[in-house]
Each structure stands twice: as C-alpha cells, then as structure tokens.
Amino acid sequence: MMGRLLNTRTLPLLATVVVFVLIYAVCAAQYPAMLGLRVLGNLLTDNAFLGILAVGMTVVVVAGGIDLSVGAVMGLTTVALARLIEGAGLPPLAAFALVLAGGALFGAGIGAAIHVLKAPAFIVTLTAMFLARGCALLISTDSIPIHTAGYDALAGAGLALPGGGRLTLVAGIMLLTFIGGGILLHGTRFGARVFALGGNAHFAQLMGINTRSTTILVHAFCSLMAALAGIVFSLYTRSGYALTGTGVELDAIAAVVIGGTLLTGGVGGVAGSFIGVLIQGLILTWITFDGTLSSWWTKIAIGALLFVFIAVQRLILLASTRYGRSGAGPGAPTTPHPAASTPVARSSAPGAAAPSAP
C-alpha cells in the first residue's frame, strides 16, 4: 500500500510538503504572529504573480523544456497595460483580453521557433526575454501609475479573513490558476501529451503525438500565464514598470524544482510548485520578521533547498529504476520500459524535438 503510493511522483512532493510544514512550524515557534490568517493572506497575495508564473513553468518543464522569458513577458505586460489603460483610455477588461492574446501569440512564436529551428529552448527563450524586456523599455522607462477608477476597485477587491488578513482577488486568481493548471496537466489529453513529450520526445512522436502542436501549445500556455501574471502584478501595484519581474523566471524555476518536477521532463505537477512558491515566500517573510538578517539569506536558503531537492530527486530516481518502479506520470508507459524515464535513454533519441533543460 505504502509502496504503491510512495513512488517517484509522490515522494518529491511529499518531501516538499514536509519541508514546508517544518519551516512553518519553526517560523511560528519563533513568531506566533506568523500563524495568523493575515500572514497566510499576505503569502498568497504577495506571491500570486510568482504562483501563476510557476503554473506555466511547470507545464513547460514537464514537457522537457524551459522558459526564461516569463519575467520579461510579465514586465512587458504591466507596461503595455498601463499604456493601454492610461494612455489609450481602453477599459481594463479589454486591455486584459488584448495582453492575454498577445502573450499567447508570443508564446506560440517561441514554441514554433523551438520546433522549426530545432533550437534549444534555453536559447530561444533567452532571445525572447531580451526581446520582451527591450520592447517594455521602449514603451516607457518610467513606472506609470494607473489611476482609472475601476482599476482601484479590482485591485482592492477581496474577502476579509478573520484576524485582519484578506483573501484578495489576485490571490484568488492564483489559486484558480493552480486548480486549472492541475486539471489541464493531469486530467486532459493535452496533459497526457505534455508528459509523453517530456518523457521521451522520440517515443512520443512514434506514438503518433503531434510534437509540433504540443510544443507550440505548451509555450503559448506558459506565455499566457506570464501575461496573466503581468495583469495580476499590475493590479498588485496599480502601475506598470518595464523592469518588473527581473530575474523572477529563476524564482519560478526554483519553485517548480522544489515542487518535485524533474528538470529533465516527464515527471511533475503543479501542486508541488504551489508549495515551492509558498516556501520561498515563507523564508522571505521569516527573514523580514527577524529584521536583523540580510534578505540575501533568502537566496542562500533557496539555493541550499534546491540543491537538496535535486539530490533527493536523483536518489529517488536511481532507487526506483533499480527496483523497477518507473517514474511515470499519467500517459507515459508504466513498467515495461523502466529505462525510458532516464535521461540517458532520452538523449540518445535522434531528432528529439523538445531539448532537455540545461
């Protein structure tokens, strides 16, 4: 019973949950105020944009890719929104629709470039990152406040929690995104194709999966999430600024890895990424509560955690292949090809469309 439940998919996730609970317990022991709903509400609101980015990133990483452009796309979205609403006088909802469509198109372009050029996702999305950041700075180098009346109402919307905290609209959007992302990845045919592509692109092609459309859709989804994160960030600060989200793509990747998704693709899920985001937020909150530590300790702690998680994942994978339990997600073959889930087998596949992560 336990053996069946604790496989390569659930073990990393379980480890993540344990780490989260431990950190929260330590924090709460030191600062009881951290147990309050206010801190929890803050944690969800303050990390809403990161969570949404992590949903998109999870899907890309499960598909065996990576996307370094999400932070820049988010920044571009905030500036574009500010310009559309304040400059062009567009109603906020119309502006949202425009930037979401723009984001999805941008991502589809990235996916097409990766597939057609057979270029590593790392390089293509790096190019996209420079492109998006450059466009954002071209639109405006200043931070543009959004004062439209309806915007304030949207930004301020939320449910009061007992204890002074609030479950804000942006936090709600983030939670819904995670649920939606979970359904997409684990409950649809598209999700199954994503796992197959990340597990072994060559086999996926042989199985009759259209790797081109899957790659394009995966990246379109990820950039769509980046644009949504941009909307959330613009609601969060009621302004647009071109340098928003510098380096945040790396935080999103860290959340995904801490959450138990393998950077080699084919294994993972959004639930772990959610905890990964919360762990990062929690460490920063704890450091702020302490008030004497340098906040660069956040980076050191995240770095150490990442290292531990990567090592743990590797060990679990090794152990599971030795005992014949495959690390398969839904949609991938379960037991007959235990070696199929190891990177060695995959990298020898010629013409793999989705390159593995660096």
Add this chain to the structure above:
Amino acid sequence: MKTLLTSRMLGNRSGKRLLGMGTAVLLGALAAGCDSGDKKGLTVGFSQIGSESGWRAAETKLARQGAEAKGITLKFSDAQQRQENQIKAVRSFIAQGVDAILLAPVVSSGWDEVLGEAKAANIPVILLDRQIDTPNVDLYLTAVTSDTIEEGRVAGRWLAGKVQGRDCRIVEIQGTVGASLVANRKKGFEEAIATAPNLHLVRTQSGEFTRAKGKEVMEGFLKAEAPGSICAVYSHNDDMMIGAIQAIKEAGLKPGTDILTVSIDGVPDIFKAMADGDANATVELAPDMAPRAYDILLAYRKDHAPPPKWVQTPSKLYEPDTAAAEYARRKDLY
C-alpha cells in the same frame, strides 16, 4: 485554508498522518511562543531598496546606529531592488504590528494598496530619500528627502561658474531609469546649464548607479566623442563617477584636469578622489535620513501634531579644498 490545501494535494493516508503531526507541531509552537517578547521601546520596520551604492550602505548604517541610540528596535529588510520585495516587507511589518514603517521606495508608483493597509492598521509610514506618486498623500506621514532638482541645479551652477564662458561639451551618466530621482537630477542640471550658452549636454546614458556600469558608459562616451572634445562629466551618483574616473585614466587622460567631474552623493571615495586631484566636486546627499525620521516620529507620538508633508535635507557642494578632512570624517561611516 492551509489544511485544506495540503490534504487535497496529499490525498492519501500517510499524508493525513503527516498532517496530523504537522498540526500538533504547530499547536505546540503556538502554545510555546505566546510570550512575544519585551514591549519597552518602539519597533520600527525599515524597507530599504538595496545596497547598490556606498551612499545607501551609509543610510542603512546610520539607520541602525540611530535606532540603537534612541532605544528603537529596528526590523530591517533589503528589497534587492525589487518593488514586490518591498511590498512583501511592508505587509510583514504590518502583520508583526510594528509601531512605524520607514520606506525608501524603489519606484514612485504602485504603493497605494499596501500603504492603505498600513493606514488601516494605524501604522504611520515615513518615506525616506524618495517621494511616491499617489493621489492620496494621507497614506504617509511625511517624506524625508533632499530636493533632488536642487541637487542637479547645484551641480550645474558649479560647472557654469568653473568653466567661465569657455565652450564646454558635457556628458551625463544617469541613474537607473524609472526613478523620479533620475528625472529630477537631470532636470535640475539642465535648468542650471541652460542659462549658459557655452555649456552643451552632448550625450547621456544610464549607468544604473553602479561603478562597473559607470565605467562602461564613460568608456563608450570616450570612444564616441572626438579625442579631447569632452570637457566635463556629470554623474547622478559618486559611484558611477568613480567608475568613470577609472575609464578616463585608462584612456590616458587626467580626470579632474582634462575632464572636469561633478557628481552627487558625497561618499568617502569621491572625497578621496578629490583629495588625490582626480575629481572636482560633489553635491552631498545627507545620508542621515532615518535618524531625522526617528526624531519626527518620536515628536509625533508625543504631541500628535502631524509634521509637514515634506522634510527637506540640505544639498551642500564640496570641493577639493576640504576633501581630505571630509574623507577622514566619513570613511568609517561607509
């Protein structure tokens, strides 16, 4: 909330057992942690932008020293140049129930929401060294800043006086784009040199307030302009100027003689450069913003009279004659 989420994600028996253990740990912690410490002095949260320049490090150091001298418990948070980190820090300060918040905002807009929360929690917020862009000035108690336009003017006036009618091509190294400070230091300087037709601002580029970038930008200027045609360099901070001085030396020119320098901040290294004859002038941006804010705060808590919305710090220009003494006075502060 958290219980719901974790059980959804685990969805199995071992998970539930684990969750039970976790809850027990949490409850134990709650019981153990009820003594929330001494409540003697004030607790003040300070959300600092980062530690990108020597000036900011000095501001932080003076904030710590000043707090200690006045018996204030300072909760310090370095935002690493990111607005979201500052918003998180301010929210954490509110959740902790601090008595006041000092905020050095990294950008000018986007603070309404979180400052509104501070106001709702009756926690006064004092802005340090930069203003914010908001239609609702009730969101903060006061702003302790220098007049950043005046700083640019002081620098420009000094240069106009120094070159005395001689034709002068000036290059400008700007700070990080997006900050009101940068626009103002540029505006003030341009105002001051507009009165002198012999002064021309020929090139301007961002050096992002860092030495390395300042050096890089100056190298670019020296390559782009004809040799010997740059007469002066104006930098939005001293750190970029120190980088630029290095670039000028590497190009085989003598900074302070072949190319005049004027910059803003007054960090020790620029005084050292002035004492060595490598720099000509700096406009001091007084780094003791936080101690001034503590005084305002203590006075406000005593008599509840709101202070003026803008408390201005002086912008004084220093030249090489006093540089050695000023360097000795400051070097331990930074």
